[in-house]
Amino acid sequence: MEMIDLSRYTGKYDIETVIDGFEKGTVKDGDTVEIEGMIHRIRAMKSFAFFVLRTQRNLVQCVYEPSDSDKPIADFKEEDSVRLTGTIKKDDRSALGFEIHINSIEVLSSPAENMPIVINKKKLDCNVDIKLDYRPLSLRNPHERAALKIVDGIINAFRSFMHGEGFTEFVPPKIVSAGAEGGADMFEVDYFGEKALLNQSPQMYKQMMVGVFKKVYTVAPVFRAEKHSTSRHINEFEGLDFEMGFIDSFEDIMAVEARFMKYMFDYLKTNYSPELKELGVELSEIPDIPQFKFMEIKEIIAEKYNREFRNPNDLEPEEERLIGEYVMETYGSPLVFVTHYPSKKRPFYAMDDPENPKYTLSFDLLLNGAEVTTGGQRIHDYQMQLDKIKSRGMNPEEFSDFLMMHKYGMPPHGGLGIGLERLAMKLLGVDNIRTVTAFPRDIGRINP
């Protein structure tokens, strides 16, 4: 019997520690360091070679000059996993401020074949299908993986913000019974011979949890069996959802989201600047976020951009784009709230505006001209919810689990859902949502 040694695997070979030390002056020119990584690129010269090492967040130039007893340059391969000892050489031309002269190097693992795609140029030069076919490889490209690192940053920011605001995380179910939301655009699951569905939103569950913890959030997959294949839709995405009780107005929800956006922008700027730089993204300061009523902004846009006023129940993608343009130009804000969407276009649990029930106490948040959030106040009164379900020709009996909370008492409440990948896409300004999705699923793809 022995006891586990807690000091194992504590970042001893991480170049990230060295970089940090070099910036702070605790690691200096001439110091010896031990690091590990994969050989991203080999540039062989006559008597030496540059090995560019790929570590978890960086590329580090290393110089290998073998003596007679060493492994010859030709024996190394790109994508070898290595651990090496080397000497720090200050070098102002390098992005890190130094390169490493290798004293000894050990190959821990070596590939069986050469890469089928070129991952060690600045950017991948292949179309999106090839990128996705070779996802485990294409993501090794520093530009490609930077987008996924930002996704990690957004999730981290969301959770730490919500936790800091006193929200409780819960895990919603993904397999749900057939009745729930009617079944349109939902994937069917064979559940021990019975028909079940994959949840398209944690909506009902987070409302239920408001009666339990007052303020709740969840980070969970949602599934949409929508047949369209566009650059901004995937069929399985990650929802960042919260729901909160005892609100005075749906503007309470907007305030929490506005605070989150500021928090997230700051969080990314502080902790993810290497990746933002790699992606060429500069995050602006967020000023106060302007808000417009749905009809108001539609009229402004129609007039300003000389567009015919049409589709009175919805915003067209082109309209959203123009709103983004207008708000950036006028208020310097990449973000804008559009409120009071028409009741017809909002779900049955949305609270209508008592001042004008054709509209709802709801909002979308647009980022750089596209919707990234939908939210609003929900109905908490049993009779009101029952009436609205009936008025839509839906069957209240199918919603008995949902209506249970209303019947036995719920505080006024509301919340929102953010599509993680959509948010990342708009934040980074990439033109395909698959770029910010590790393993995207669409109508033509469930591999790898």
Add this chain to the structure above:
Amino acid sequence: MEMIDLSRYTGKYDIETVIDGFEKGTVKDGDTVEIEGMIHRIRAMKSFAFFVLRTQRNLVQCVYEPSDSDKPIADFKEEDSVRLTGTIKKDDRSALGFEIHINSIEVLSSPAENMPIVINKKKLDCNVDIKLDYRPLSLRNPHERAALKIVDGIINAFRSFMHGEGFTEFVPPKIVSAGAEGGADMFEVDYFGEKALLNQSPQMYKQMMVGVFKKVYTVAPVFRAEKHSTSRHINEFEGLDFEMGFIDSFEDIMAVEARFMKYMFDYLKTNYSPELKELGVELSEIPDIPQFKFMEIKEIIAEKYNREFRNPNDLEPEEERLIGEYVMETYGSPLVFVTHYPSKKRPFYAMDDPENPKYTLSFDLLLNGAEVTTGGQRIHDYQMQLDKIKSRGMNPEEFSDFLMMHKYGMPPHGGLGIGLERLAMKLLGVDNIRTVTAFPRDIGRINP
């Protein structure tokens, strides 16, 4: 046009702020406070009533003594959502050290009917099926919800620990293609007319991501179409998974998990003591965690407890229980690592022990006598993985996406998976895993 007001909904009415202030002395006897919550229990006396208010984490006793102009006591209902202004009265008999004498009270929302189950006694007095049928209500019971709050704590601890150790979070896919792991015990999804499956583990994806970020983790649902219905199985659960590259040994993984366990125990003790107290759980200090080889501990247990030595490839539940007992007795540890499981019982990606290939470089972690984690080193060499797949009679072509990473180079790596609900169950010592699952799915239940 207006700008969103960021100061909205910032916990002004949270009793939690008052409790904190009372402990620190900034809120005192005689102070006036404004709070909100649901009326958990009404105890009506002749001229006044006790309203026990349920807030997001607490029960607070309030005294309501209506004057002639006030709403009569009989007009209030349990589960009313209220906001009130009251005076702090120091009271040493109360758990919080005070009660609140109501000056004015507003009912924000009122239930349509009385509760169908009694949620305002100390514990729910109904069987597990009733509890689950009425989940949105039964979770309002403070004892019931405390278990879910601990689940929130475990997720929080896991993410903040992994993030602190430099791991990158990623989102694995849930819908996967038919070939992946053979399809046994997997749910089938109708994916636009094609057969797809719900992932039973993020295993292959987290290995792929090691080649990208070196150290990764994910918090994601996994699905198991296992037909048994027991108190410790559910068919959809949340996996806490990590995977790490450049390991020297599978013991590196165990060391990270041991650090996590210490971190989590401390985190819960610091931040979740009201819930631990409610549940009657005292978390011990974790000493160094002992580790035993599979065959070694089997022999110890057989001898010590006078059991026949049987089932040489697996631990029986009763054996796990006895191991827990033995280790607690001998080392005072609720945790124990069992290493070197037989190759036969481990999956095709497990690395065999080069010293004895009948066993693997793998481990389970047992908590209070039951497995809560399975982990180990994985095969990183292409040929070795190919051979093992073939030797098991599996078809390498079905694993081409998986084998891609091996073929083009992977560092030595390994990782583990923790079942969130199983961990919570063993930590809290509850006898049914459904107690720590918000909306459990089993062979007989996909509602609510």
